[in-house]
Amino acid sequence: MNHFTKITLNFLSIVLLVSLIAAPIYFATSFAKVAGVKNASKYLIVSQVDKFPNLTLSQTADLYKLTFSKIGESQAFLDILIINNPTTESQTYTINVSKGDAKIFFGHDIANRQSKISTPAGSSVPISLYSQGGTSDQFVEFSINY
Amino acid sequence: MLSKSIIKLIDEAIIPAVVLIIGKMLGLFVASSLFHLSFTVKNAQIFWILPRVSFTTLSDYIKAENYSNLTMFMVAMLGTLYVIVRAHFFHESHITPKLHAKLVSLNLDRIVAPSYHIYHQAAIWLTFLWLTVIFLAISSFLKITYPQISIMAFIIAANFSWVFAMDIEREIEISKEI
Numbered sequence: 220m221n222h223f224t225k226i227t228l229n230f231l232s233i234v235l236l237v238s239l240i241a242a243p244i245y246f247a248t249s250f251a252k253v254a255g256v257k258n259a260s261k262y263l264i265v266s267q268v269d270k271f272p273n274l275t276l277s278q279t280a281d282l283y284k285l286t287f288s289k290i291g292e293s294q295a296f297l298d299i300l301i302i303n304n305p306t307t308e309s310q311t312y313t314i315n316v317s318k319g320d321a322k323i324f325f326g327h328d329i330a331n332r333q334s335k336i337s338t339p340a341g342s343s344v345p346i347s348l349y350s351q352g353g354t355s356d357q358f359v360e361f362s363i364n365y
Numbered sequence: 366m367l368s369k370s371i372i373k374l375i376d377e378a379i380i381p382a383v384v385l386i387i388g389k390m391l392g393l394f395v396a397s398s399l400f401h402l403s404f405t406v407k408n409a410q411i412f413w414i415l416p417r418v419s420f421t422t423l424s425d426y427i428k429a430e431n432y433s434n435l436t437m438f439m440v441a442m443l444g445t446l447y448v449i450v451r452a453h454f455f456h457e458s459h460i461t462p463k464l465h466a467k468l469v470s471l472n473l474d475r476i477v478a479p480s481y482h483i484y485h486q487a488a489i490w491l492t493f494l495w496l497t498v499i500f501l502a503i504s505s506f507l508k509i510t511y512p513q514i515s516i517m518a519f520i521i522a523a524n525f526s527w528v529f530a531m532d533i534e535r536e537i538e539i540s541k542e543i
Contacts, residue, residue, distance in 0.1 A: 243389070
């Protein structure tokens with residue numbers, strides 16, 4: 220057996236020995252884990268629509284649709300939804316209205332309607348609806364961008 | 366030619382490695398069934414054949430991990446204890462003639478082993494024992510294993526190493542006399 224073969228075989232046998240010794244320790248570290256549902260969502264919408272008569276919410280993928288019947292010419296529905304930031308970082312959310320004349324905004328100050336807001340990690344912000352003029356039965360479609 | 370020592374060490378390392386893995390698995394499953402911990406098993410996750418267990422909550426995982434680590438350490442400890450007892454009482458170089466004769470009469474003389482065999486076995490078991498202690502210490506540092514288990518493991522491993530060192534010392538004195 221030449222020297223090179225000897226060295227190679229001895230090296231491989233040491234690798235095998237180290238692997239045999241390390242195997243139970245590696246197994247002990249990897250055998251048990253905690254399973255958890257990984258939430259990859261950047262926001263969570265909590266609906267409070269059931270507290271409001273004549274107001275319904277529907278959703279298709281990322282598009283939300285609010286259908287409502289208002290009593291007067293101007294009506295506000297405050298805190299109909301709550302947007303929560305489930306991540307560990309601050310997120311900036313923007314409401315994009317794609318259809319409808321009603322105003323969707325963050326917070327519940329009609330005089331200061333915000334369509335963009337920065338939300339710290341783990342915190343929540345209400346979403347309100349304001350309609351002025353138009354027919355009594357309306358709808359508004361919107362999405363949340365981040 | 367391959368080193369005889371390395372081949373002997375590989376030969377001696379197989380059973381302890383398997384036994385430690387089985388001890389860990391057994392400890393985890395026994396703890397889970399005793400404490401009614403819910404878990405899911407995914408097959409062929411580790412080394413392409415062994416399963417991985419996932420617990421639903423962190424507290425369940427910590428409880429199961431502690432008991433399974435303790436079981437694994439006890440397996441390593443028992444293996445090392447077996448080798449140390451063999452080195453102390455059934456060592457070919459210094460076994461008492463009376464005991465040797467008794468073992469022969471009981472047809473148990475295969476328990477008596479030469480230094481070459483005992484010291485290779487002891488090297489492997491003590492390596493596994495100390496690696497387990499290091500693993501427990503790191504696990505305690507990461508706030509998974511209870512510190513009491515790591516401290517107890519360290520004390521036991523230190524004592525076993527000291528007893529084994531005494532046997533090596535005796536062996537050196539015997540070979541000097543010869």
